[in-house]
Amino acid sequence: MIEYSGLQSKKILVLGLAKSGVAAAELLHELGAFVTVNDAKPFDANPEAQDLLSKGITVICGRHPEDLLDEGFELVVKNPGIPYSNPIVADAMKRNIAVITEMELAYLVSEAPFIGITGSNGKTTTTTLLFEMLQLGQLQPLIAGNIGTVACSVAAAATEDQVIVTELSSFQLMGTRTFKPRIAILTNLYEAHLDYHGTFEEYAEAKFGVTRNQTAEDYFIYNDDQEIVREYAQKSKAMLIPFTTKGKKANGISADAQNIYWNGEAILACSEIVLPGEHNLQNILCAVAAALLQGCPIEAIKNVLSTFVGVRHRTxxxxxxxxxxxxxxxxxxxxxxxxxxxxxxxxxxxxxxxxxxxxxxxxxxxxxxxxxxxxxxxxxxxxxxxxxxxxxxxxxxxxxxxxxxxxxxxxxxxxxxxxxxxxxxxxxxxxxxxxxxxxxxxxxxxxxxx
CATH class of the missing domain: 3.90.190.20 (Mur ligase, C-terminal domain)
Structure with a gap:
């Protein structure tokens, strides 16, 4: 973990517990912040809050006091599922108090670079495929994010010779400010979570957060078959890596009925892939491109594709x-x-x-x-x-x-x-x-x- 001192002695509110809230509170406490946790579940029925209190963290449970922000907090770390319409979140933004998710904390303390994967569909399959490729290629990957492992806990233990493969929801990305993955992936964009975001435009902007802070030293893998994703890609400052299932292309990664191509050169036969469906072929192209950019041996990639039959609960x-x-x-x-x-x-x-x-x-x-x-x-x-x-x-x-x-x-x-x-x-x-x-x-x- 990087010896990050930017949060030391700052008053920080962690809003909502669950796994990410607990991990964020513990990490902030370790970084020397003055942490207060606020959770709706009553204290007597809240073992997580009880444990945090035993560690010296201030805990307010069973209610969300309207005057909570009068305590002078400088930062709010919210559970990704809490909407921005929440009264405390809305009040924090009105007071110009920064509101982030624990994904931002993960980036601040991590010695390892990130690979960030988002999109309306295909995130979990792409994340799992890529992790297995890098693992078989002996590149010491870690896996985190929306796939079930809290990112800031993983990042705190990561070393500079590892890489964190991270599945990212729009909820998580909305709560990032400086997060910058070395490799970003946007699988696709379709209308989703409008009950949270309000409009498709806000949802798409949240997803674009995966590449917003990237520079020319980074890579952005994106869906070249979808016009709206192509339009967003043009705003990225990263090196662009398009993917398409519509036939062989001279740049990026592409596929036809016979082969997968890397910059126009055939690298493996589609007949070696056991996972069915064109949507999974798109996920495969994303994972293969990221694996190659990370230095994964092609034999490790082929081995995974010839044995991987799907993620639990996803076809x-x-x-x-x-x-x-x-x-x-x-x-x-x-x-x-x-x-x-x-x-x-x-x-x-x-x-x-x-x-x-x-x-x-x-x-x-x-x-x-x-x-x-x-x-x-x-x-x-x-x-x-x-x-x-x-x-x-x-x-x-x-x-x-x-x-x-x-x-x-x-x-x-x-x-x-x-x-x-x-x-x-x-x-x-x-x-x-x-x-x-x-x-x-x-x-x-x-x-x-x-």
């Missing part, structure tokens, strides 16, 4: 059952992710979908519904999704109680040679606290099929 192969192949894509919490999953298969699909109703249209799925023979819908959007499926010509639709109940209906609606696919197109929060829990319940029920 994850679960099992073959009575001639059907079953896939878990619970991480598909928006329509575009489900569209990508559906396009990866040519066999008839029994689709399990539904969840939290944010009022989003399902129209983007219409073209991909041609391979869907049956829909089992659940959650708040069940009836809306069934009506949409029928409008696409899918006559076999059924409503299930939840994802576990849906598995039984899917089994009855399928035949040998079919794909059974959980790809909800909706968030899980109407019935489950996370898409991981939803996916785990699905897997458990599938494994119990006789």
């Amino acid at each position: 994850q192969f679960v099992r073959e059952w009575n001639g059907r192949k079953v896939y878990n894509d619970s991480k598909a919490t928006n329509v575009l992710a489900t569209k990508s999953a559906l396009s990866a298969f040519e066999q008839p699909i029994v689709l399990l979908a539904g969840g939290l109703d944010r009022g989003h249209s399902f129209e983007e799925l219409r073209e991909e519904m041609k391979h869907v023979k049956a829909v089992v819908a659940f959650g708040e959007t069940a009836l809306r999704f069934m009506a949409f499926a029928k409008s696409c010509g899918v006559t076999n639709t059924v409503r299930a109680i939840d994802v576990e109940d849906a598995v039984g209906y899917a089994a009855k609606s399928s035949e040998q040679g079919d794909i059974i696919l959980l790809s909800p197109a909706c968030a899980s929060w109407d019935q489950h606290t996370s898409f991981e829990i939803r996916g785990d319940l699905f897997i458990d029920r599938v494994m119990k099929l006789s």
